[in-house]
Amino acid sequence: MSYGTSFSACRALFVRDFSLVWRRRGDALNPVLFAVMVVVLFPFALGPEPNALARISAGTVLVALLLAGLLSLDALFRSDFEDGSLEQLVLSPHPLPLLLACKIAVHWLTTALPLLLVAPLLGELLYLPRSELPVLLAALALSTPLLSLIGAVCVALTVGMRRSGMLLALLVLPLYVPVLIFAAGACNAAGQGLPVLAPLLWLGAGLALTLVLAPLACAAALRISLS
Amino acid sequence: MTEFLSMGGYGNYVWSSFAIFAIVLTLDAVAPLLKRRRVLRELRGRVRRAQKRSEETA
């Protein structure tokens, strides 16, 4: 087993981060519970009437998942920054964007994926029409990595600060607007029987672009906030 | 004159728009002046502290 190659570094990072999440798997459920709680609030606020809820169901699930993802973003670099392993990462001879891409991937797998799995349940809570569910899942599959990538860049900018939760939301939410528009647009289009391919393709294009640019931007942002 | 002020019945909308424009830009122009006064006061404090310290050590 070779050591010191970029591949081994990524593998080591995956193994370490997964075992860390596994060691605290109770915490991994928090975003899911938060999302369920937020969705449950809407029937209390708007009344349980199916037609009213059905109309807003897809959008509400998207916003709930977006906010749950936002809350879990802070943990991306927080613990590594506090115990110094972020410095070891930046110091390692391997390309920093690649390592950060691994960290973001692990973050997406451990927070966004459970949210994706719980989305049908959330949809059911709000009488989500059958026709919209597959489109909602497709839109989520494309938009949640986008949200994690964009969020990672902003987290890298606020990593040095103690209580940056609210500021992080202020930085990230304007950047989330286009993603939410296209994801919700796809679901609404499905609801009205319109073609859904266009918004989903836009999300795919955005994801392809961000997959390449975000790790680079994240590495640059990290160097700024660590200097 | 009053006809001019009424702005075709939309007077309060038009004049409040221009009022907001004027107020916000004035605040934006005044803010640095206030900050300038504070910064200069702090700077003079630093100078006095430095002079006092250099007299003590001299």
Next chain:
Amino acid sequence: MNPLVLWFHKLGSPPYFYRLAGRLLPWLWGLGLISLAVGLYGGLVLAPSDYQQSDAFRIIYVHVPSAWMSLFIYGFMALNGFIALIWRIKLSETLAMAAAPIGAAFTFICLATGSLWGKPMWGTWWTWDARLTSELVLLFLYFGVMGLYQAIEDRRQASRAAAFLALVGIVNLPIVHFSVNWWNTLHQGSTVRLFGPSLIDSRMLWPLLIMAIATKFLFAASLLSRARVDLLELEAGKDWARQVALADGDAA
């Protein structure tokens, strides 16, 4: 070194910039206020009232120049941020951070006057018109940059982080604009263009251009006066800053 590079290099030294800005300021304020007066007179008095919106359309003379300025200043901020990050030029950092509050001010004016214009036309204070919505997102982008700048203690690191965020924001602006337009057509169909009174009459048009020039002068003046103060605060440890404070002490 050719004179331009030499001048730009000299501009980099704070005391030189401080004095130069000091000399320019009265001119900028003067030109700004004069062109403002001319523009307002042209817009409020000379321009005929619109056949459709009668005199309500005159709000355009503050609304549209502010919209232009909000985008212009964000571009200015991102450009200076780029220069500051790539070539580590301290002056660009200061200029970028000084521009942020001014940009936010113009964006706020644009939103406020837009809703004041919407009320008589649409009967509601806020209309999810595509451009107003993009402007609202732009306002949050400004607040994000200013918030980040305030939140970090080390001034140099704060300005570099905020400049980087401005760069991320500038990439995002066209995407937001496109997606909001797409969203608007998806939900409301093509709405009547709220802010497009017929500007065929040149008497309506030239005041708008004068106002655009006026807002640029006012921006430059406010920017330089803010940049001077920030430089003074940043360079508090330096000799020239002490001289300025002492000189100002006697004058005040």
Next chain:
Amino acid sequence: MNSPTPPETPPLLEARGLAYLRNDEPIFGPLSFRLDAGDVVLMEGDNGSGKTTLLKVLSGLLPPGAGEVLLNGEPLTLARLSHQVALLGHLLGVKGELSPLQNLRFAIGLGGLRPGITPYHALKSVGLEGYEDLPLRQLSAGQKKRVALARLLLVPAALWLLDEPYANLDREGITLVNRLLELHALRGGAALITSHGAYAYTSGTPRRIRLDAVDREFAA
């Protein structure tokens, strides 16, 4: 540098006129020194004299304000790609939830493995035999430091930058650090240690470099 001696290999680490400014106030003045294979150099200075900042500049974490850092004669960023530098800061960079073994496996995955040594062997030589699978949370500060020292043994870095290695170590720990430094120097490595007094490097008289705090209130 056409020195009279035969063309010697470039120094392992060389700083030329190195300085760092924060908000335009000097953290440490222009500094020039060189570290050859087998050198152990002690960097002394009271608190706030910029020792930690200097180490961050030398390791490439921070760009220098002025001057340059050369590793094996090459500018820092290029050379570092060949696993040359290991930094041990105040924050040890180890995870509390994971065991020493898991931490070390991550470290060698990231930094590469020196031939002829395994994580078990490294943990034994720093006196952590039997603690291999205990989460680090349950170990003492001294033991956590030993895990970080074991990482130094495992990673093929020729240059060690240690920020106050003797901090929260008992007498035994200090002798351990000295032994590791001697071993590293004999193997042709070099080490730069910072400390503000609690110092006990016994073998040989290492070169000392003095870093005095600059009066920050008013720069010249």
